[in-house]
Amino acid sequence: MSGDLTENQMELLARVLQHGGTLASPFGHPGEDSLLEEVLENIDDLEARGLIMVNRTRGSDEPERITLSEQGYDALGMA
Structure with a gap:
C-alpha cells in the first residue's frame, strides 16, 4: 500500500510514528505555512x-489529534 502514497503522506505517517503513534495539532503554522492546506488534505486522504x-x-x-491505525503501521513496514 505504501507504494501508492505520496512522499508527503509517508512523511506525515512517519511523523506520527515518531510521536508514539499519536500526533496532536498544530500540524502546521496557519497563515505562515503554505503547506498547511496540503497537510490537511493529506490527513483527509490518509x-x-x-x-x-x-x-x-x-x-x-479541524483535526485535533491523529493516530496511526494498524493499516498505517503496515504502510510504514511496522507490521
Missing part, C-alpha cells in the same frame, strides 16, 4: 484510506 484515525475539534472539521 483517514479515508484507513491509515490514520482523526479526532476533530468539537464543532469543527
Whole structure:
C-alpha cells in the first residue's frame, strides 16, 4: 500500500510514528505555512484510506489529534 502514497503522506505517517503513534495539532503554522492546506488534505486522504484515525475539534472539521491505525503501521513496514 505504501507504494501508492505520496512522499508527503509517508512523511506525515512517519511523523506520527515518531510521536508514539499519536500526533496532536498544530500540524502546521496557519497563515505562515503554505503547506498547511496540503497537510490537511493529506490527513483527509490518509483517514479515508484507513491509515490514520482523526479526532476533530468539537464543532469543527479541524483535526485535533491523529493516530496511526494498524493499516498505517503496515504502510510504514511496522507490521
